Amino acid sequence: MTSPSSTTIAEAQRDMHRAYFSGAPGMLTSAAVWFTAGLVALLVSSERALWTLLIGAAFIHPVSVLVLKLLGRSGQHAKGNALGSLAFATTVWLILSCVIAYGVSLYRMEWFFPAMLLVIGGRYLTFATLFGMQVYWVCGLALALAGYVLILLHAAPAAGAFTGAAVEASFAVAIFILSRRQGVRAL
Numbered sequence: 001m002t003s004p005s006s007t008t009i010a011e012a013q014r015d016m017h018r019a020y021f022s023g024a025p026g027m028l029t030s031a032a033v034w035f036t037a038g039l040v041a042l043l044v045s046s047e048r049a050l051w052t053l054l055i056g057a058a059f060i061h062p063v064s065v066l067v068l069k070l071l072g073r074s075g076q077h078a079k080g081n082a083l084g085s086l087a088f089a090t091t092v093w094l095i096l097s098c099v100i101a102y103g104v105s106l107y108r109m110e111w112f113f114p115a116m117l118l119v120i121g122g123r124y125l126t127f128a129t130l131f132g133m134q135v136y137w138v139c140g141l142a143l144a145l146a147g148y149v150l151i152l153l154h155a156a157p158a159a160g161a162f163t164g165a166a167v168e169a170s171f172a173v174a175i176f177i178l179s180r181r182q183g184v185r186a187l
Helices: 004-043 046-057 060-070 083-107 109-131 135-152 157-181
Strands: none
Touching (some): 004 046, 046 157
């Protein structure tokens, strides 16, 4: 027997699945921003790559909504969905954490991208609740571990940006596949 609160959470998660295709288009868009920052780090400078990631991040949601609409999704959860406030709170937390990552870059530029991997990894842990998908735990921990290893290796900023792109793109594909297998289709 299911309790009323778990039914409400399950319904809210199904709504998030439908509206946002389990978060995969947003993650794929984010991977593209990380990849672009990696190219900028290689071809221009680490400082410009930092700004590429931060400014590009502002476009992740609107571009993702466009992709979602092309996929037949609304890109907007139902009014009153209790998980909507969690999604918003994680966005505010992300923005505040970007300030911390920027501060770290003033001390050591090569730590910016690993710090952002830790931030993004932490945010994805909440997506396990938003979408009811345990794969987000694996994704969040993989991003955090990658950030930690990059710091230990004293990796160049481009390596950090390309690592973020690779991890997010890989998990976006996995989430697309899992969503299809779980029957999360446009309604």
